[in-house]
Amino acid sequence: MGADHNRPAPSAPPGVRRILVATVVPLVVVTVVAALLLWPRDSSGVDQGTDPPRYHGTVTRVLTEACPPTPETPEGGSAAGPCGTVTVKVADGPDAGQEVQTPVPSGPGAPTVAVGDEIILVKLTDPADPTASSYNIAEHQRGKPLVWLVLLFAAAIVAFGRWRGLAALAGLAASFAILLAFVLPGISAGGSPLLIAIVGAALIMFVVLYLTHGVTAQTSVAVLGTLGSLVLTGVLGTLATAATHLTGYGSEDATTLSMFQADVDLHGLLLAGIIIGSLGVLDDVTVTQAATVTELAHANPGLSRLQLYRAATRVGRAHIASTVNTIVLAYAGASLPLLLLLTADSRSVTQILTSEFLAQEIVRSAVATLGLIAAVPLTTALAALVTTAGRAAARTADGDGDGGAGDEPSRTPEGSRPVPDRAEALRALTAPRAGNTSSATSSGWPDPDRSTDATW
Known part of the structure; x- marks a missing residue:
């Protein structure tokens, strides 16, 4: 957003750093x-003993043929295909190295196989005769393409961001580790999804922001702004879901989850999803606002606290205007199949919009947006306060005094322009123009009685 994140932010004075710490x-x-207290102790998980064994294999031959007629089809027609057999060379398991016959996959979502494809086989055992078994093709192996895609992703980030890109990858790994080791097991063990999501989001925020952007006053401001916005998002989400009487059963996935894990609080899970989903956008906005204030203060040290706040808020408004659309489209894209299904619904538009599924998506988008909007003034105000407090403390430490007429303006390193007094800068900008533009005062600023065109 116009900020040079490669240049380190100016160091805050000791007093400001102590307050932030x-x-x-x-x-x-x-x-x-809180994370230690909520950490899941039950590691038993879901019983996987009934799952059929899965093995890797390579397709060596595909033979298709006409499907035989079935009684269910009208006038003895053929069943929907394709039909035939697939020969697969098994790579592991008890039949490793052997070729086995499997039926051609058919039905909705069935994989389309060709010679040379690497696939995953499922071995099914006949309940009536445990000695009889058969193989079916479950899906394609996706390990190698995914590995290459992840390597390309990581290489592009490191090539563009260098050390900062490497830190971003480390932060991404930490986020997944917290989600997989704490948030998901904690919710599966029957813990409060909302509380676990807030604690997990705070852990992710602390690790990712400080790891990616460094331990600085600017990062601490972004952390405080993000944490405050997360708490506000959780409160708004609780109120909104209660007002709209959402139960959390608005999707087929939630209903399926309730069948396998009845102790999971689906209403709390809905709130947890709002918190986790908001975090990724919130830290983007808060880091940008903190960096914007820092850069504005660095570019124009004469700006007051109110001027910094107003200028950075204008940047935040432009950022929010585009991010709001991002949030809505992200939720819509994740639910696109169900949205298409709703277009074929015979109910009225009002009934569809107020249904459980669409109502919870509206609540997600609205609550996340409200939290995002609150993050801009909160983070900007904190950043302006810290930046101007640091500036005042630094000038006092340098012996600038109270900025009266008898004080010399503080100067930057040799060869640089002196740091101007704000009152002199305002007089120079508002003074009436005169014909002669060659004279300037000893402080480096134009004479108030002359034009400022030449100096500026």
């Missing part, structure tokens, strides 16, 4: 303690 460190400690 005293604010952030207790929050980190509370988050870690």
